[in-house]
Amino acid sequence: MDYTQERVATLHDYGDAHPDAPVDRATVVVPMTEREYAGLAAEGVLSTLEDVDPGRVLVALRAPAERVPAFCEWLEGFDLSLDVLWCTGPRLSALLDDAGLAGESGKGRDVWLALGLAARSEYVALHDADAASYSERDVPKLLAPLSNDFEFVKGYYARVESGRLYGRLFRLFYEPLVDALADAHDHDVLDYLGAFRYALAGECAMTADVARSLRVQRRWGLEVGTLGEAYRLAGFSGSAQVDLGFYEHDHRAVSGPTGLGDMSEGVGDALLRAVEAAGVDPAYDTLAERYVEAARRFERGYAADAAFNDFTHEPAAEHEQVETYREAVSPPGPDTRLPAWVDAPLAPADVREAAAADLDAVR
Template sequence: MDYAQEYVTTVHDLTDPTPAAPLAECAVVVPIAGDEPAAVTPEHIFSTLETVGPASVVVPLRAPAETAGAFREWIQNFEVPVTVLWCDADGIGDRLAKHGLDGPHGKGRDVWLGLGVAADRADYVVVHDADATTYGRHHVPRLLAPLTHGHDFVKGYYARVENEQLYGRLTRLFVAPLVDALRENRRAAFLEYLDAFRYPLAGEFAVTAEAARRLRAQRTWGLEVGLLGDAYGVAGRDRTAQVDLGVHRHDHRPVEGSSGLSTMADEVGAALFRALADHGIDPDYDRLRERYRTAADRLVDQYATAASLNDLEYDPAAEREQVRAYAESVDAPGPDDRLPAWTETDLSPSAVLHASRNTETTASSPSPD
């Protein structure tokens, strides 16, 4: 039975628990993005949240105007208090620009906006993605419960096995071997912290409202690993936990293309290297790239053994081809355009919400800002 502890508190799924948790003091942030109504209406997520009963649900929605309107109508079918934060509203862009925070749009910006609004209305905040087909009513309580045991930041982890294959490729083949390579020739507490997370790219986490206000955010795909860098400063080892959410099945991405894993690897790598710089670690990227390839090849052999003994399909040659693609992302990060902690800006979450709801009049109307 697996109950070994990592560098941070690790809560295993030993009894399929749905623990007691402060749901009445919790806001759940569910970022959603899509062009068509069918892509932004995950019925199983909100029907489950109805049974969970959080105090509030905040949906940062990135979608065209017509799709956003359709979502606002659709969400009224559920008996759960939902606040829709339309992230593509012109008013939000105007408001961010006014405060010097304009920049690229993406998941990270959406979650950051949602964190600000959620932390204003609840003591605890849970964030999770909307594309998991295995989402269950135990997810929010499991993420929340460690916050009542002295922790400020809780990360979810899970197994990615579907269609008799191992998924989670960007974690398995990029982040995990990259952290292994970084740890080969240096001892640093922050690297021990990173290495402790069983699924560092999981989109599921929980924080106290106070901690939520102190987290910076990458604007796009580097959000999850970037948050670990800030969580180390905010919560540290002793107030960080990770919790087993079981087996997850959700959308898969191709390796190539503008929204593929290789593009994501560029942004995840940049976020990781910015976090390293924050904690005084400055790698030699040429040497690190070679050590990464060696570490990744070793892991491919290990995954091949694990897959074989579990009668899963596995293609080592295809995995190594992905490693070669991801190696191009091992390079110095570009300019730092992270969004600041909410405690470090005079932009107010209420102004963001106002801008989202009043897109046609925000520029000329008074706001709570």
């Protein structure tokens, strides 16, 4: 435990922080896919939100048509002001196509669709549904700084579980890559990106103005892309991070189509796009080697931390992961981000109408 400040305001939980927060003026966005249906973690999150009683809960659902009726029936069993936004229905898909916004679908697109609707509230909180350690204090912690003139708030937590260090993509890829960039470039954007203690956390909150102004990654890299946008929109003075304690999340394999290797490509793309947009030239001809050099230093530090706590640790596996992540250190590809809602060629009301018609049709 510590009480140090970063370049962004850092709010610590010294034991039982439960601040007053504008939960009744907020919409909580929870993206879900069909795998969350009746799952223990999602059940726990929604049951806990019943005690929090936010103004609204908006579930951004990505699921095939045949699964939607049962999913909605399950969600209706919770005592919440809850709306379902079915993100992959045919009318909504056609609407996006007509607006020139067709393209890859994923968590980022689901969140973008939800932000347009959620920004009717004064504040928006966003978090995943896979946390097994979810607390009723989490949403108030995320929202509290917004009533004190902050515009964007990020949660952070320790990815420590069952005597192991997790959070591998953050500590073996994101953290050393930012370090390698900061070692070569003196720029505020790198200070900003390096100030967040768990930059890949899905838990954040923002004002409605920020929610309407975010450009959003379609798939992987959502969290990092959001940080890049928060730097542009809120900056150091408008940003804060809050201590959410320990979090137990799902764990992914490194390989495979939804593994950490694939995710690193999206994270690297979003990170380097944000850095370039701020005016940094990453010197790509040497960046991969500089990343690996920094990552080896982080490897040693985390290995020592694990040994200090008598944790299970696999240095060879972590070494191998760094080699996998090296492939993601390359210039960002085409910018396929979804536009800020303030600039979008369609209105949130159009999304609401199309999604409601899609739900009616399958129910």
